[in-house]
Every structure is written in structure tokens, then in C-alpha cells.
Amino acid sequence: MRAAVRQGASVAIATGLYGISFGALSVVAGVSVPQTMALSLLLFSGGSQFALIGVVAAGGSPFAAVATATLLGVRNTLYGTVVSPLLQVRGWRRLAAAQVTIDESTAVAVGQRTPAAVRAGFWTTGIGVFVLWNAFTLLGAVAGDALGDPRAWGLDAAAGAAFLALVWPRLAARRAQVVAALAVVVSLALIPLVPAGLPVLAAAAVAIVVGLVSRPATGRPEREDGDGGRPEEAQ
Known part of the structure; x- marks a missing residue:
């Protein structure tokens, strides 16, 4: 369980930092700070969020932006079918688990060997990413243009590297x-x-x-x- 928590925390930090990029790029695309925060709080799917603001920045219609984000977010449904029998949660915990069922929490969970470690890894990663992603989204959105081009920082590579490190042992x-x-x-x-x-x-x-x-x-x-x-x- 301790190893699962450490793994989840490290992934949460690497992924959460990337929220700075989303916040900055979102306001540059013309999305307001409250709208940007609503996307991270409610949608909470990095790929879908970046896809949505990408369509907005390109001048696409709101319908096209939502449709693109929704299509990309369908993958989370597949993750749900994997982690649901592993977590076996009910009631409000099931709703909370659905909200934090993302690439990272699923990868950490399925990489564990015992039910207790699965749950520890899933919740540590999911909650950690949720908190840090939203915190750094706010930082990026408020700082805006002052941050320059956040893609030049390499944070996208850090998040990808963390995910690859989770997948590699499964191969x-x-x-x-x-x-x-x-x-x-x-x-x-x-x-x-x-x-x-x-x-x-x-x-x-x-x-x-x-x-x-x-x-x-x-x-x-x-x-x-x-x-x-x-x-x-x-x-």
C-alpha cells in the first residue's frame, strides 16, 4: 500500500503541474478564468479539455468544441468498466470514483497486486491529480500571458513520461x-x-x-x- 501511495503521489505531481499549461492556453484562447476553472472542476479530463480549447482557439463553434471533447472523453467509460469491479464502491463513493476515473488513476490502480493497494493507488492518484490539476489550472489562468508559452517548459513531456513509466511494466x-x-x-x-x-x-x-x-x-x-x-x- 505504501508503494501504491508513493506511486500515485508522484504521478499526481507530474500530471497536476501540467494544469498550468491548460490554464494559460485556455485564457489565451479567449476562455474566461471562471469558465476555465469550471472545465477543470467539472469536466476534469485533460485530453478533452485541451481538445475543447483547441477548437475554440481555431474559431470553431461551441457545438464542435463540446462534440470533440465528448468524443475524446468516451475513453473514460472504458476505464470505468475496468476499475469498477476492482474498487467495489457504492453510493456517493461511486460518484466520487467516477469523477476521478482518468488515465492516471486507472493505470496506477491496475498496476497493483492486492485489493488494498488497488484502492490506495486509485484514490491517491485520482484525488491528488484532481486537487493539483485544479490548483495549477488556476495559477496558469491567472498568470495568463505572463507565463509565456507553457509548452516550452516541457511539462507535457513530464506527464507523458510518468504515464509511460506506469504502462511499461505491463508490457x-x-x-x-x-x-x-x-x-x-x-x-x-x-x-x-x-x-x-x-x-x-x-x-x-x-x-x-x-x-x-x-x-x-x-x-x-x-x-x-x-x-x-x-x-x-x-x-
């Missing part, structure tokens, strides 16, 4: 490597051809197709050596 099994390679190829091929969000969904579809094709005839999920599966799953 020990051959099938995971194949899925990752196919997902990358499909995403790169679709990025210049389709709206933002579709490449991510197509990459998820690759994993689903591979899972269906490689499912054993018995219908039971195939366990791979080195996949970091939890003992209770093997049973």
Missing part, C-alpha cells in the same frame, strides 16, 4: 507488446485522418479485438506469465 508479456504495437500503429495512422478522440477509441478497439481472438476455447481468460496478475484473479 512484459508478448501479447501485451503486440497489443501496444498495434494500438500505436492504428493511432498514428488515424491521427491525420479523423477527429480527435477517434484514434484513442480505435486503439482501445485493437485491445478488444486481440482479446476476443486470443480467448481460449473454454471461455476463461488466458493468464500470461509476467503480466503482474493478482493472486485472486488466478484463482
